[in-house]
Amino acid sequence: MKAPSFSYERAESVANAIELLARHGPDAQILAGGQSLMPMLNFRVARPAVLVDINPIADLAAIRVDKKGVFIGALARHADIEHSGEVAEQLPLVAAAMPQIAHPAIRNRGTFGGSCALGDPAAELPACCVALGAEFRIAGPKGERSVPAAKFFAGVYTTALEPGELLLGAQFPARQPGYVSRFLELTRRHGDYAMVGAAAHGRLDKGRLSDLKFVYFAVGDRPIMAMGLARAVEGKPLDAATIDAAVAALKDDLDPPGDLHASSVLKRHLAGVIARRMLNEYATHKGA
């Protein structure tokens, strides 16, 4: 299990990274935390000729809060996000998700941008980004552009990133009053990728949910927004009948492919259990 040989370039700035990517073309691949890329190299699944290491670009690691909301830089480590007071306050959904990502050693290296750019449909952060309506900032040879999270994730390990582009980070909207987040995932062991999970964000007012973004992960080729479920609860009292209807709506919302640790049938069942548990949490939520 040794990687095929490759050469290595250090990017000192965003501009330098874009230039290096342009110079080496499709043979180049960005190296961030390496927690996914290094195993792929050793398994010889990824075979880039050149690695462009973006770790020296200190600016990319920032977590910034301003009136617009929170910006998480691509190189912010999972551990930095997990322990950030600002994230805990402004993005409780992300804060709840972080301890579920892998193990501490991996979180020390793994990055926000790496997790999003990888586009693993079982990953937590993409679902959180979609639920919170984040916008990804992307730098490329033609300048910068933004892509909303809902459009960024395009399929299994596929995103809106074009060759030669670098993910800079994501802008999350400022926290709105009355909105409550919930996060739940089921894993075989602590730290594993989820069998099924969901990130939810919606307005909770007197026991009624509205504008609910209920985003599943590990049930499709990308984060899946459960639209039928959201419609079923919109503005209704969160009683047993509403929750039953919401869970029933999942039948059309989801069509999960099976994997090694959960068949399609099991995933469907667990998605229902998760919905029920999370909606019950909303129903009994105190405060906010």
Added chain:
Amino acid sequence: MTVFDAPNSYIGRSIPRPNLSRLTQGRGTFVDDIELARMLHAAFLRSPHAHARIVKIDTGKAARLPGVVRVLTGTDIAAVFKPYVGVLTHLQGMRSPPQHPMPADVARCQGEPVAMVVAESRAQAEDAVEAIEVEWEELPAALDMERALEPGEPVIHPDFGNNLCWERNIDTGGVDAAFAAAHAVVEETFHFGRHTGVTLEPRALIADYSKAEEALTVYYSGQSPHMLQGTLASRLQVQEHKVRVVCKDVGGSFGIKIHTYGDEMATCAAAKILGRPIKFIADRQESFVADIHARDHRVTARLAVDKDGHILALEMDDLTGIGPFSMFPRSSGVECNQILNLTGGPYRIPQYRARGRVVFQNKAMMCQYRAVGHPIAVAVGEGLVDLAAAKIGMDPAEFRRRNLLPDDGYPCKSAAGMRFEGLSHQAALAKLLKLMDYDKLRAEQAALRKKGIYRGIGLASMIEVTNPSPMFYGVGGARIAAQDGCTLRLDAAAGLHCLTGVTEQGQGLEAVMTQIAATAVGVTLACVRMHTGDTDKTPYGGGTWASRATGIGGEAVLQAGIELKRRVLEIAARLLKTKPEELDLVESKIVKRGTSEQLMPLYELTRIVYYRTNELPDDIQPELVVTRHYRVKDYAFVFTNGVQASYLEVDTDTGFVRLLKHWCVEDCGRAINPKLVDEQCRGGIVQGIGGALYEHCIYDERGQLVTTTMADYLVPMPVEMPEMEIGHVETPTQTSALGAKGAGEAGTGGAPAAILNAINDALAPLGAKVNAQPSTPEVVLKALGKI
């Protein structure tokens, strides 16, 4: 007064391992830490197919790549390495064809090595492996053991006519009558998933052949250096005394590192061909496809009881698929054999009938892995016992009390013919129930059930095969030593060197042997230096397997120590002009017996013995070196016993099982180092948890292993481990002076049964039961009818 109750005895004390600081400071020497001059690296091309003819291998392109020294195929290796046959003659009727390290004609499972690159670096070797071109002709594969014997199924070895490797039957004669007369009968079919050992350090070796000396040195991560020496000498045709196998530190083995692997053998053959040292380290992916697997069994069994809950008869049928060959030299029949020998072993069972069938299939080879057969035998026996207790409405603890062998009834013989020398089932069960506060736990369970929380309590009594005699392998013709030896050497500065044939795998063996040596001779722990794992240095022995190292190797150390002390005191008596009976050797001091009054430090005596022999009387020939060997004589195996309990909660919506607590009471005879025994139990229980809930080698319908990373093959991690409480009953064996039996496998043997029984106990009020391992959320939810 025996050596055990001497005031300075280290036996029964939890001293820290002497190798601990070395290992924790990163000063261990594992195979990959060894660099030899001119060393090359091997990588293998493995069959991508479950069953395929090798039409052509083109190595030309690979051979021309940078750093490549040689590309070898099965034909090249066969020219220097004789094939081997993995059968034991005492497992009558067993058959397996000659096997080569790499096949030249047909690959019979995915992952079987078919070509080898030797290069300056492993990365270059892997590059070249990708460049080897093989033309394959895929053959139909026999994958499902249930169908392996059916007509029309592909026959893997056409000369055999079918895929049967071995069949064994036991019948005490009265089974049908006993079932006919029974008050109640329970029956179940149990499924056990394939799993494997997952050693922290993978399989690894460096083979270094000297053409000048016609000698082979192998640095090896393994359990049984002398066994490998014998295999290599006979297969590679090197004189046996010129094959040296050196095992420095070994990062876990669990029975994985005790077999004849094609990649390892080919590496040794290539070293002979090239005359240069070659390193092979299995990477994690190759470990999953090429290490032995174990436990792939389907057992259908039934139990008959009378109205008072006494067991009348047990009948069972075991089927197992072992891959395309029986593994050399231990054979792949032993797991099945053990299951037939052990199922129901803790109980009085008047009538017993069993059939075991071992079949070939196109999957990775199966062979002995920690607790061989025990987890299956215990899960089947204990599963039936719980079913029977439930059927007649008896508490499972009470049912066990009635049927477990009485503690005062030894020696005795089980229905399967196993002879027991002295066990403590009843005492162990009583201790366990007290430890776990059984009645209180039952009350808590009942109260929670009313709130919709489903908790289960599972018990599992067991016996464990330890300290095996030659009846295990030697009688079957295998070159595997059941005896073991120890040399103790007292040097000029009174340092005691202890050389033993048993080996350290990380289990703490060096601590245990140090304790025995220091106690038997009468020296301080600090002056003992251990030497293990080197066929040039240590006495000839079997190594570490079947929980034999302490019980057999330790007795050899004890006997050597007793004799060495006798010699020291004889010399001391002459020097001090007294009688040996008046003296003692305590903590490296010659003292007046029964006192701590030092008459002479030991180093003074050794100084005289080595430098100033003129001070010794002429009729004394001082020899402070003693070798003793020990073999188990009176019993085929020295059995141990134990009982475990699991307390867990089943989430009936998700099918998740949360382990809350685990208890284990075991009787390994004299516990030399109680903490190490506890650690063996705990580690073993964790491997049992793996088998019960997580670990599974999953193949797809084309015979491709799909669990080839640690993300797919799930082993329990700290968060999945419950608190474990360990208790002991000590019934020293009379077969040795040391009285120690083995403790290495009990945890693994009993934990799955306790967990399965606990899951079923939790599910009982819902009318559901599980009978498959691993019991995944999918299995549990299916049992509940939720998916």
